[in-house]
Amino acid sequence: MVTLLSNKLCMFRRIVGSIALAALTSAVQSQEVRHKDAAVPWWKHAVFYEIYPRSFADSNHDGIGDLNGITSKLGYLHDLGVDAIWISPCYPSPQKDFGYDVSNYESIDPMYGNLTDFDHLEKTAHRDDLRVIMDFVPNHTSDQHPWFIDSRSSTTSVHRDWYIWRNGKVPGQPPNNWISDFGGSAWTLDPKTNQYYYHYFEVAQPDLNWRNPAVKKAMFDVTRFWYQHGVAGFRLDAVDTLFEDPKLRDNPLKDGTNEFGDHEMINKYNDNLPENHQVLKQLRAIADQNDAVLIGETWTDNINQLKEYYGKKNDEIQMPMDFMFTTVNQLSASKFREQIALQESAKEWPVYVISNHDMERSYNRYGDGKHNDQIAKVMAGMYLTLRGTPIMYYGEELGMENNDPKRKEDVKDPLGISGWPENKGRDGERTPMQWASTKNAGFTEATPWLPIPPSYTTHNVQSELSDPQSVLQFYKKLLALRRESPALLDGRYIPLNQNNPSVLTYMRSYQGDKKAEDILVVLNMSGSSQSIQLDQPSDGKHLTQRLSLLTSFPTESTQKYDDAVVMDPYSVYIAKVVR
Ligand code: NOJ
Secondary structure: OOOOHHHHHHHHHOOOOOOOOOOOHHHHHHHHOOOOOOOOOHHHOOOEEEEOHHHOOOOOOOOOOOHHHHHHOHHHHHHHOOOEEEEOOOOOOOOOOOOOOOOOOOOOOOOOOOHHHHHHHHHHHHHOOOEEEEEEOOOEOOOOOHHHHHHOOOOOOOOHHHEOEEOOOOOOOOOOOOEOOOOOEOEEEEOOOOEEEEOOOOOOOOEEOOOOHHHHHHHHHHHHHHHHOOOOEEEEOOHHHOOOOOOOOOOOEEEEEOOOOOEEEOOOOOOOOOHHHHHHHHHHHHHHHOOOEEEEOOOOOOHHHHHHOOOOOOOOOOEEOOOOHHHOOOOOHHHHHHHHHHHHHOOOOOEEEOOOOOOOOHHHHHOOOOOHHHHHHHHHHHHOOOOOEEEEEOOHHHOOOOOOOOOHHHOOOHHHHHHOOOOOOOHHHOOOOOOOOOHHHHOOOOOOOOOOOHHHHOOOHHHHHOOOOOHHHHHHHHHHHHHHOHHHHHOEEEEEOOOOOOEEEEEEEEOOOOOOEEEEEEEEOOOOOEEEEOOOOOOOOOOOEEEEEEEOOOOOOOEEEOOEEEEOOOEEEEEEEOO
16 A cells, blocks of 8 residues: 555545346345355355444434444344444544544443443344454554553553654654654654654554564454454454554655645555565464454555455455445446456455445445436445445445535544545544434434434435335345345356446356356446447357346336347346346
8 A cells, every 4th residue: 555544535535216026036035044155255155234333323322323222233234135244443442533543452332332232242143144343453552552551651661662662863853754644744752751653543543563472462362352252253454554664764755745734655664564464364364263254454556466465375364355446436337347357357356345434425426416326226236246245334225425524613533623624534424324214313312423414314224115216125135136146146257348438237157066147237327328239248148038137227028038238327237147
């Protein structure tokens, strides 16, 4: 990674009719029997769902979500058709970076509940066939973590070398030119010992010293602790920033300044150092002992960098997220086709996301303001039918939209406070889950910690469950279809009609131990109707006879007998090729 997180985050800040039910009923009915295939690692057939715990469900009505709230909604998630939930950090934390500043890795913040609540959540999830993934923050702790409190207490304290401490270059000047992702120098002078500590992120997030074996041991033990509590893996936060150049050389400068007014630079000496991979291999070995999966927050500039995270012997992260996919910040068939081709060229197992707690919601990023619901279905129709494992973001299945703060004094996210007005922060994509059209969207009876957008009255679970055309119903049908389709789970990706700039067309083709299956996916990413003449796939197969499985527009007949597909503006057509 050579770009800054803030730059990365900034990239994302601004950067149908009836549903055909044919052949889907059986998929929906068999929802109850979850797909199990011993030959394939569980996470390859799973759909993951990210939960931001502050915003999911508030069981004790203090305006902030909690673990019991999540437990109460597991039935919803099971019915939705996801297989694993990733809970963003819920450990004790002063909440300077809303949980990514951890002050105790082996407990639960009282605002979310306690370990007993966690165990209850995990057991209930297990019963509902859902696995629980925790967020692991290895790069830094909170400055309120006892390790850091001890570390800063004296130059000879037991934990001094658990963090990165250095003298200034000259008095009054930080050790080098590195800048923090939250703006300003990445070094803060601590008057007590008159040395600087290093923080890649916020001032209150000092970096751990991963060259210290005691740090490694303590952090590896944290993962073991949670495996004992039944977790099925971790999402690894900021995995590319664990190590720093031992000589602390200045980073090369680039032209211009960033949104914080800092000089742009290439993070050559504090990002993506080779030593990262040794740690990942060790974390993976522990994960393997626990049938667990590691998901990487892997920001990369090119496919080779992303490929490295899998490990040369597939012995690092099983699921490094492809964030390059999210940099396609335009509803463009050509651009997505290109990015998918790049990912396919790596010959690894792709991990696609379109939204998370650090980027503007996909509903806004791709929506045109008028056809956002249709577009949300097109996006789902794409990334939930591509080869690989998708990770959803809570509320995406409803068409939840961003609700950015209007005034600086309302901003909660430290990134928005330092970056205002260019960067309004990430509050907008972290607003409470919209459960109902009642007050506060059914999230809480108190004042919610972030304001809910007015669109909650139409875009909420309760209303959408009773509307067959809703985004939620589309997601449910698509997830059910995916679960039952060998082609969508394991089939090859075969691009078709590659010169078409408006319509993304591909086939997922399965020929394995189960019954062979070919699924055709056609996605009209343009605002006008499109008629396409389907390419003949290179294997000579005919696509003429098809059984429509799921569309986002009315279809007269579920059977097709020609090579043409006529698509409504912003629409999805998924069909089984009949042989
Ligand atoms: C990445 C997390 O996703 C983001 O929310 C956080 O601010 C940084 N890491 C620092 O932990």
